[in-house]
Amino acid sequence: MEPNLVILAGGISSRMKKSGPAELTPDLNQDAETKSKAMIGLGSEGRPFLDYLLFSAWKGGHRDVVIVVSDRDESIRSYYGVPERTSWLTGIRLSFAVQPVPPGRTKPLGTADALMRGLHARRDWQGQHVTVCNSDNLYSAGAFKLILEEPTGCAIADYDRDALKFSRSRVEQFGIVVKDEHGTVLNIIEKPRAEDVQRATDRNGRVGVSMNLWRFPYDRILPCLEEVPLNLLRQEKELPNAVLMMLQRWPGSLVPVPLAEHVPDLTDRNDIEVVREYLKRDFPSLG
Numbered sequence: 001m002e003p004n005l006v007i008l009a010g011g012i013s014s015r016m017k018k019s020g021p022a023e024l025t026p027d028l029n030q031d032a033e034t035k036s037k038a039m040i041g042l043g044s045e046g047r048p049f050l051d052y053l054l055f056s057a058w059k060g061g062h063r064d065v066v067i068v069v070s071d072r073d074e075s076i077r078s079y080y081g082v083p084e085r086t087s088w089l090t091g092i093r094l095s096f097a098v099q100p101v102p103p104g105r106t107k108p109l110g111t112a113d114a115l116m117r118g119l120h121a122r123r124d125w126q127g128q129h130v131t132v133c134n135s136d137n138l139y140s141a142g143a144f145k146l147i148l149e150e151p152t153g154c155a156i157a158d159y160d161r162d163a164l165k166f167s168r169s170r171v172e173q174f175g176i177v178v179k180d181e182h183g184t185v186l187n188i189i190e191k192p193r194a195e196d197v198q199r200a201t202d203r204n205g206r207v208g209v210s211m212n213l214w215r216f217p218y219d220r221i222l223p224c225l226e227e228v229p230l231n232l233l234r235q236e237k238e239l240p241n242a243v244l245m246m247l248q249r250w251p252g253s254l255v256p257v258p259l260a261e262h263v264p265d266l267t268d269r270n271d272i273e274v275v276r277e278y279l280k281r282d283f284p285s286l287g
Contacts, residue, residue: 001061001129001148001149002064002125002128002129002130003061003062003063003064003148004062004064004066004122004125004128004129004130004131005057005062005064005065005066005130005131005132005133006065006066006067006068006097006115006118006119006130006131006132006133007038007050007053007057007065007066007067007068007133007134007135008068008111008114008115008118008132008133008134008135008212009036009038009050009067009068009069009070009076009135010068010069010070010098010099010108010114010117011036011037011070011107011108011114023273024269024272024273027041027046028040028041028042028272029269032269032272034075035073035075036069036070036073036075036076036135037049037135037136037266038050038053038076038135038136038266039075039076039079040266040272042272042275042276042279043276043279043283043286044279044280044284044285047286048079049136049138049266049275050067050076050080050135051286052138052279052283052286053133053135053137053138053139054086054089054092055089055141055283055286056138056139056140056141056143056144057131057133057139057141057144058089058092059141059144059145060139060140060141060142060143060144060145060147060148061144061145061148061149062092062131062144062148063091063092063093064092064093065092065093065094065095066095066096066097066118066121066122067080067094067095067096067097067135068096068097068098068099068114068115068117068118069096069097069098069099070098070099070101070108071098071099071100071101072101076096077096080094088286095121095122096121097117097118097120097121097122098117099113099114099117109230109236109237110230110231110234110236110237110238110239111212111236111237111238111239112224112225112228112236112237112238112239112241112242113225113236113237115132115221115225115239115242116222116225116226118132119218119221119222119225125218126218126219127218127219128217128218129153129154129215129216129217129218130215130216130218130221131144131147131148131213131214131215132212132213132214132215132216132239133212133213133214134211134212134213136265136266136267137211137212137213137263137264137265137266138263138264138265138275138278139157139211139213139263140261140263142261143157143213143257143259143261143263144213146257146259147213147214147215147257148215150215150255150257152253152255153215153216153217154215154216154217154220154250154253154254154255155214155215155254155255155256155257156177156185156188156210156213156214156215156243156254156255156256156257157210157211157213157214157257157259158177158179158208158209158210158256158257158258158259159208159209159210159211159259159260159261159263160206160207160208160258160259160260161174161176161206161207161208161209162206162207162260163259163260163261163262164209164262164263165262166265171209172192172197173191174209174210174211175188175189175190175191175192175209175210175240176188176189176192176196176197176200176207176208176209176210177200177208177209177210177256178196178199178200179200179202179208179256183256184252184254185247185252185254185255185256186247187244187247188210188240188243188244190238190240208256208258210240211263211265212239214239214243216246220246220249220250220253221242221243221246224242224243224245224246224249225237225239225242227245228241228242228245229241264278
């Protein structure tokens with residue numbers, strides 16, 4: 001159970017920036033306009049959202065963390081480049097990988113490209129396993145622990161759609177996890193249609209969705225990340241497509257880890273106050 005983690009934070013936060021000013025303090029609106037979503041100061045005394053994600057990951061057993069950052073945003077590296085800012089996370093090792101925005105594009109090449117950059121930065125992880133997550137979702141320590149301890153080391157956190165406290169229209173946009181009658185993962189469908197959801201509904205009426213918390217064998221996922229093509233519609237290299245390539249080569253290898261809990265999410269500025277209230281209630285203090 002190698003305590004390796006890659007946090008994907010290389011996006012340009014376009015939806016957050018385009019959502020326009022909300023009824024927030026000037027400092028929060030400024031953060032939303034200029035920083036990575038993970039660095040918005042939502043916590044007590046302006047602590048960034050990423051502090052809370054790192055705390056959950058640390059409580060869940062992860063100790064060696066790579067944060068994939070954009071080449072156009074220095075907010076993460078400049079903040080966490082000061083060792084004292086993570087000294088309260090005993091024994092954690094923090095490093096960075098850079099995801100560039102290619103010439104002629106306004107944003108990077110997507111989540112598969114981001115993870116590839118993170119794994120290239122840690123060649124010493126070859127032969128090991130690695131957890132992967134977004135930087136704008138706050139997964140629980142329990143979720144991190146379960147995914148880390150999954151015996152095969154190849155897993156997806158399979159969230160009960162009805163346990164997520166988002167609007168129905170928002171939840172319906174989340175990728176669904178399609179499994180056979182034995183629970184083997186067959187597919188992950190992004191932006192699912194009604195017929196896709198029906199196929200993914202189990203005998204108990206449960207629909208599992210992906211919140212982008214994964215565990216992979218380094219040596220299996222990396223070649224798929226390197227070879228996955230651009231999605232023709234979104235013009236990005238998407239992690240779920242790389243996972244499907246892996247499943248074609250190793251059928252039945254991805255294990256669902258069932259969870260039924262909410263995952264606070266930062267997509268646009270309307271989420272900021274909701275997440276702030278969650279942090280006040282569930283994280284009254286950190287180390």
